[in-house]
Amino acid sequence: MTPPSPAYPSEQQPVDPTVQPVPAAVTARVDAADSTLQNPRSAVIALGSNMGNRLETLQGAVDALEDTPGVRVKAVSPVYETDPWGVEPGSQADYFNAVVLVRTTLPPQALLERGHAIEEAYLRVRAEQWGPRTIDVDIVAYQGVVSADPVLTLPHPRAHERGFVLVPWYDVEPAAELPGHGAVADLLAAVGRDGVRLRADVELRLPE
Numbered sequence: 001m002t003p004p005s006p007a008y009p010s011e012q013q014p015v016d017p018t019v020q021p022v023p024a025a026v027t028a029r030v031d032a033a034d035s036t037l038q039n040p041r042s043a044v045i046a047l048g049s050n051m052g053n054r055l056e057t058l059q060g061a062v063d064a065l066e067d068t069p070g071v072r073v074k075a076v077s078p079v080y081e082t083d084p085w086g087v088e089p090g091s092q093a094d095y096f097n098a099v100v101l102v103r104t105t106l107p108p109q110a111l112l113e114r115g116h117a118i119e120e121a122y123l124r125v126r127a128e129q130w131g132p133r134t135i136d137v138d139i140v141a142y143q144g145v146v147s148a149d150p151v152l153t154l155p156h157p158r159a160h161e162r163g164f165v166l167v168p169w170y171d172v173e174p175a176a177e178l179p180g181h182g183a184v185a186d187l188l189a190a191v192g193r194d195g196v197r198l199r200a201d202v203e204l205r206l207p208e
């Protein structure tokens, strides 16, 4: 009878058969996430609502962003009441719009997913493009990132032509630049403030 073979070959370290080698791509992703954690990025988020209690919903979205691990809300713009953009005039209720500046250790895709989760929490229905909604959370810009990926296009592909984004963004960050498009101040001068009215009687709270 042959003797049982030793548990480990005598000249080698014990090998745990349940441990798989970590692929280099995974190591690179973990390292990249580590460096993001130590180095928060700034992002600009546009909020819009034209169904239900618009102010309460916008405030809920601001609070939900602040409650997100890895997201700090740094500034919240005044609230603007705006004509629905991109649709037949009078076909939808007016929007409340605002812009939020955040610092985040989340990568762009995770920030988008958080935005979608907030939309779902407010029972947003995606029935038609530019249709009415309880809440819309758009990532306008993420640091200087430029990407044509349709799942997350950065900067937002239509931000530069939307007064309802540029007006509140300019309020909270007058020197801002939209990557690939130039200064927000110049874009705003070109687009104008038509259909974007300050609602000085309401305001969003910056979470403590």
Ligand SMILES: Nc1ncnc2c1ncn2[C@@H]1O[C@H](COP(=O)(O)OP(=O)(O)OP(=O)(O)O)[C@@H](O)[C@H]1O
Residues within 6 Å of the ligand: 112, 126, 128, 129, 130, 131, 136, 137, 138, 139, 140, 149, 150, 151, 152, 153, 154, 155, 156, 157, 158
């Ligand atoms: N920068 C971005 N911010 C938010 N969503 C984006 C962005 N870039 C691409 N998307 C994608 O766009 C898809 C449609 O988004 P959404 O339903 O909010 O469009 P919309 O608000 O009707 O129109 P618009 O994109 O013109 O604001 C989302 O599922 C998302 O994956």
Ligand SMILES: Nc1nc2c(c(=O)[nH]1)N=C(CO)CN2
Residues within 6 Å of the ligand: 047, 048, 049, 082, 083, 084, 085, 086, 095, 097, 130, 131, 136, 164
């Ligand atoms: N005024 C206004 N119009 C819009 C808005 C919005 O937030 N405000 N969002 C849209 C799709 O993102 C389409 N049209």
